[in-house]
Amino acid sequence: YRSVGAGAIGLHNFLKKLGMDLKPEEFLLLVFSLQHQQGWGAPFELVEAGDKRIVIRTPQTFESVVLKDWDMPVCGIHQGWIEGILTAVTGKSWYCLEKTCHAKGDPYCEFVCDQVMPSWKFKAEAVVRGESAITEFIEHKPLEGKISLIDEPVVMMPRFxxxxxxxxxxxxxxxxxxxxxxxxxxxxxxxxxxxxxxxxxxxxxxxxxxxxxxxxxxxxxxxxxxxxxxxxxxxxxxxxxxxxxxxxxxxxxxxxxxxxxxxxxxxxxxxxxxxxxxxxxxxxxxxxxxxxxxxxxxx
Ligand SMILES: [Zn+2]
Ligand SMILES: [Zn+2]
CATH class of the missing domain: 3.30.1380.20 (Trafficking protein particle complex subunit 3)
Incomplete structure (x- = not known):
């Protein structure tokens, strides 16, 4: 999903050519309003924007609608997209965390994005604090027969x-x-x-x-x-x-x-x-x- 977000760089360059130099947060909102026009989720609004932190929220995403009984933050696909988009347009590493979620009963899915040093440690510590699930960091290439967890190769095996x-x-x-x-x-x-x-x-x-x-x-x-x-x-x-x-x-x-x-x-x-x-x-x-x-x- 991070690479899907990174694909947005093409759109960003295109807009630049047209003379529209959007700030990262403006570009982020634009991407999601385009997505919303195609029938996905709900539009995002900006809560906070700085050089190192951007906070955006939406009443619901397609993930939170589907998984609304899970009673936990479920919008990992959006987290990955947001991270990918911000990383692509700024050229720096971002870490996005869903702090509140419609599927948890909160009024908004709120995503807090921090510009960070690219770091295994940062992600691992979020898992320990119970803020992230390891599934958010699994990179699966089924056709190549490869799985990695936070950049580390892993294998799945049956319990028996x-x-x-x-x-x-x-x-x-x-x-x-x-x-x-x-x-x-x-x-x-x-x-x-x-x-x-x-x-x-x-x-x-x-x-x-x-x-x-x-x-x-x-x-x-x-x-x-x-x-x-x-x-x-x-x-x-x-x-x-x-x-x-x-x-x-x-x-x-x-x-x-x-x-x-x-x-x-x-x-x-x-x-x-x-x-x-x-x-x-x-x-x-x-x-x-x-x-x-x-x-x-x-x-
Ligand atoms: Zn959510
Ligand atoms: Zn035992």
Whole structure:
């Protein structure tokens, strides 16, 4: 969608040739009123315009009309268009965020656009704050067989891979070692993931671990219910309402979340630079309400 916005540069150059040198915000409103004349959405109005910030709003977009029961900002296509148009006509990077949305019950879809340094960090932090969904940053080239998430190549895989992989490990090495291997492998993965965030310029341990939790959660691995810290036993407890394994295995009468336990341990080790042990003390696959993990320091 950003590239669609960038296509507006042709129109901008054409208007320039006609002697109409519009300001970025004027051009933005023009593009959307042309779109509205073709039957899309509603016209935009200008709320604020400066060199580094432009705010525009509209009572509704075609996205908010279609997704009006979602109770969250849904106008990602517009965000991308607005960003693309502003970036194209100013030659600078813009970051557009929908602050209020018709689909959330607000009176307007309001888009706040800030001129920013092009930055992975900026987008990632918006995901952690819960202001952006990772889907806004997925670039999908289906015919080329490529997907990237914030400029990083990723792959999509079916959830049943967890049952398939674990069954195959169990057959080759037995149940207990299989759990250990999964734990270890996912711990390394969690750590490596945090290393990757560090290379993007994020250094605060709390932000690093929050970021990893937010990303994995939004990718469908688990939903974080609560986190607690017990000072006397120096134990962190993490409660997840579902994990990829418990959903994939169903009720088995046993704990199944070795990968998730390893992942949590790896994220915490990588973020805080300590050695920890994660244990699953309750599991949905065992019939418990949630999967609960305790994290303790490893001497
Ligand atoms: Zn909206
Ligand atoms: Zn579990």
């Amino acid at each position: 891979i967890f049952t398939s992989m674990t069954q195959s490990l169990k057959r080759t090495m037995g149940e207990a070692p299989a759990g250990g291997v999964n734990y270890r492998a996912y711990m390394d993965m969690g750590k490596e993931n945090v290393e990757h965030y560090k290379k993007m310029g994020i250094t605060d341990p709390r932000t690093l671990s929050d970021m990893a939790f937010a990303f994995y959660s939004q990718m469908g691995w688990f939903h974080l219910v609560s986190e607690a810290w017990d000072e006397t036993t120096k134990t962190k407890t993490i409660t997840l309402s579902h994990t990829v394994e418990s959903e994939s295995f169903g009720i088995t009468g046993k704990n199944t979340c070795f990968c998730t336990a390893g992942l949590l341990a790896g994220i915490i080790e990588g973020s805080f630079g300590i050695r920890v042990q994660a244990r699953e003390v309750a599991c949905k696959s065992r019939g418990d309400e949630h999967c609960v993990f305790t994290i303790t320091n490893k001497p």
